[in-house]
Amino acid sequence: xxxxxxxxxxxxxxxxxxxxxxxxxxxxxxxxxxxxxxxxxxxxxxxxxxxxxxxxxxxxxxxxx
Numbered sequence: 001x002x003x004x005x006x007x008x009x010x011x012x013x014x015x016x017x018x019x020x021x022x023x024x025x026x027x028x029x030x031x032x033x034x035x036x037x038x039x040x041x042x043x044x045x046x047x048x049x050x051x052x053x054x055x056x057x058x059x060x061x062x063x064x065x
Contacts, residue, residue, distance in 0.1 A: 002038055020063050024061075026056065043062040045060040
């Protein structure tokens with residue numbers, strides 16, 4: 001998964017994006033690891049999002065070109 005995500009990041013930078021933001025639910029540690037492996041860092045932003053009738057803490061990460 002990290003290889004595909006890393007390639008998507010490269011493609012977005014090539015398209016001219018300066019910053020890419022992604023998020024994961026707090027309990028989804030695997031997604032957090034993929035983001036960190038691809039160079040994303042915590043942005044300090046988080047919010048609760050309702051998903052399938054439950055509230056989940058959504059944590060945002062970002063990477064800049």
